[in-house]
Amino acid sequence: MQDLVKKLHPLERKVLPKILNCISLNELKNLVDLQEIEIMRALQWLKNKDLIYINSEEDEIIDLDLNGQKYLKEGLPEQKFIEAIGNKVLDLKQIANDSGLSNEEINACIGILKNKKAIEITKDKKYLLTNYGKTLIGKKSIEQELLEKLPLNINLLNKLAFDNLKKRKNMIKIEKQKEIYAKITDKGKRLQEFNLDEEFLENVTPELLKTGDWKRKEFRYYDLQAEVPRINRGKKHFVNEAIDYARRIWLDMGFKEMSGTIINTSFWTFDALFVPQDHPAREMQDTFFIKDPKLGKINNKELAKRIKETHETGWTTNSKGWQYKWDENIAKTLVPRTHTTVLSSQTLAKLKKEDLPAKFFAIGRCYRNEALDWSHLFEFNQTEGIVIDPNANLTNLMGYLREFTKKMGYPTVRFRPAYFPYTFCSLEGDVYDPIHNKWIEFIAAGIFRPEVVKPLLGFECPVLAWGPGLDRMIKASYGLKDIRELYKNDLKQLREIKAWMKV
DSSP: OHHHHHHOOHHHHHHGGGOSSEEEHHHHHHHSSSOHHHHHHHHHHHHHTTSEEEEEEEEEEEEEOHHHHHHHHHOOHHHHHHHHHTTSOBOHHHHHHHHOOOHHHHHHHHHHHHHTTOEEEOTTSOEEEOHHHHHTTTOOOHHHHHHHHOSEEGGGSOHHHHHHHHTSTTSEEEEEEEEEEEEEOHHHHHHHTSOOOOOOBOSOOHHHHHHTGGGTSOBOOOOTTOOOOOOOOOOOOHHHHHHHHHHHHHHHTTOEEOOOOSEEEHHHHTGGGTOOTTOGGGSTTTOOOOSSSOBOOOOOHHHHHHHHHHHHTOTTSSSOOOOSOOOHHHHHBEEEOSSTHHHHHHHHHHOOGGGOSEEEEEEEEEEOOOOOBTTBOSEEEEEEEEEEOTTOOHHHHHHHHHHHHHHTTOOOEEEEEOOBTTEEEEEEEEEEETTTTEEEEEEEEEEEOHHHHHHHHSSOOOEEEEOOBHHHHHHHHTTOSOGGGGGSOOHHHHHHSOOOOOO
């Protein structure tokens, strides 16, 4: 308990002695010379130390509205109406002159006083007080008495007066008010028996160091268990954190980064990858096409000739090709890249034999004409990789992918056969999510076909290639159920989501 005394903040020392049993925040404000926020801090710290309990109750408080404030000062108009008549019989014009009431107030008074049976109206439209009405002269009505008592808890009101005032425009308003109560615990009662007036040093100051007083006084203990305000640090978007981490993995594995434009011709996006021009993926349901300008340029005429012959007859690749008439205008159509593999085809076209072996990767946005739902985006992130090496094989390919997925936080990966127009052998891969106990499909990979490699490189060579989608991995890692949550930019989510940290 003595150690606990030494941990108490000066605010706690002032507030704790005043909590004899149960006390409200408003009562404490009258007993302690502190601001409300300082008292609230002290109460929270005392609660964290199990010295008090804190309860809150929400009450409805009735208070004066605009007209209520006016008539509190001037008196209610119906009282002026009664006083103006007195023992006389008057018409409305005379009443208005004697009372100073407006036409709107006069009309309201007539209704109110008729309901109370305080006035009578003669055949010639004159007004006089009833016997009951005469008893109200010089006497405060229950409504006036209520106005003078406000603000007041709704449970303590004269219900009749409240109902009458509630019907009238801007007379009263109902506000919800939260009252906070602090109740002392047994532990708190024991602590109150100690001397809480003793002062402890809070900070080391130049003056203390000069005088040496710090040697003769005791410092307040640090309370390492105290709750502190949450600080929202500045940080990158969590998707960008994951992308930077993925980039670091490939760089650490010795890969060089590829880069390129988002808008490319279909020549680089599809034709160079031996995707036939009538392939369904090239139609509008999968691909966005640029309207203006519609066509781009193919600068490398020799390469275009090789790819044309490869599509039509197989060129010199020991293939029959696709056996159709290749159309250069279709190849010139401009599209936002549907995959980052377009960067691989452009990179291969620049390499020479003396550059081998070589390893490249890319991370970039891709665009497909997908229906937006919980598992699909029309704009998504993909990571691309190629290894150009005469000794490369399928085992190497699976090894690279296993290493990447392990470092991304998914140590278990499985592969299965697949088909893609530009690879053989082809495979797809799934990573196992141990948190949600399910497999996540995200890898498309294989070894580029000779029909892709030879026209681009000028010679045959094994080229390992893959293109995992990153967004699904990131979504699963953060436990998000809807892939759209990656980009909704909800401030609460961005502040609370954990930093991307993998081993």
